[in-house]
Amino acid sequence: AQSVTQLGSHVSVSEGALVLLRCNYSSSVPPYLFWYVQYPNQGLQLLLKYTTGATLVKGINGFEAEFKKSETSFHLTKPSAHMSDAAEYFCAVSDRRNNDMRFGAGTRLTVKP
Amino acid sequence: NAGVTQTPKFQVLKTGQSMTLQCAQDMNHNSMYWYRQDPGMGLRLIYYSASEGTTDKGEVPNGYNVSRLNKREFSLRLESAAPSQTSVYFCASIPPPPARYNEQFFGPGTRLTVL
Secondary structure, X not given: OOXXXXXXXXXXXXXXXXXXXXXXXXXXXXXXXXXXXXXXXXXXXXXXEXXXXXXEEEOHHHOEEEEEHHHOEEEEEEOOOOHXXXXXXXXXXXXXXXXXXXXOOXXXXXXXX | OOOEEEEOOEEEEOOOOOEEEEEEEOOOOOEEEEEEEEOOOEXXXXXXXXXXXXXXXXXXXXXXXXEEOOOOEEEEEEOOOOHHHOEEEEEEEEOOOOHHHHOOEEOXXXXXXXX
16 A cells, blocks of 8 residues: 655745655555645645656646655645745645545644744 | 535534534545544545445544445444544545546545544
C-alpha cells in the first residue's frame, strides 16, 4: 500500500519569503499525487495534482510542486508567502489502479508579518 | 450544485449513545468516503463505497458502520460512542473515471465530541 510522509508538522515563514513544504511518498506503482489545503474550520480544498506528463505542476494561489521520481518526492513551493497562505497543508497519494488515497499527517504553515 | 454536504456540523454525545452522520453529494459521483481527522495524524479512512450498494473497510473501521443509501447519500453510524471517537469527520466523493484522476471533493466536516 502507498504511504506519505510530510517532513515538519509546523513550518513558519515571514511574509514575502519562500514557502517549501516537503512530501515524500511510497508507492509500488506510478502514483497520482495531490496537495490539499485546509483553512480553519473548513474542509479540504485541492491545490494541485500530478497525474502524468509535465513533472512541474502549477496550482491555485501561486503554489507549484515538482514530481521527482528518483527522490520519491512531491514538494510544494511558493516564491513569496502571503498572510492568507496560513493554513494546514496535506500531501496525498493515490493508487492509479483503484480509488485508495492516503494522506500525510499535515503541515501547519504560519506566516509572520 | 451544493457539492458535498454534511449534517450535523457539530455534535456532543455521551459515552454509549448512538448517532448517524449524514453525507450527500449532488455531483453524480460514484465513489464516496468517510475520514476522521485527528491532530498530528492527518486523515484516516474509515469506510468507503466504490458504488451504490457496495461498502468496504478502510484503515480504522472499528466502532463504525456505514450505509450507501443511494448514489447521493452515504451515512456513518456510531452504535455506541466512545471518547476515542472524538474527532472531526469528513465525507468526500470522487467523480467517475476518467474525470479528475481520483481528485476528492470534501464536505465541510462534522465536529464530534464524546464525553
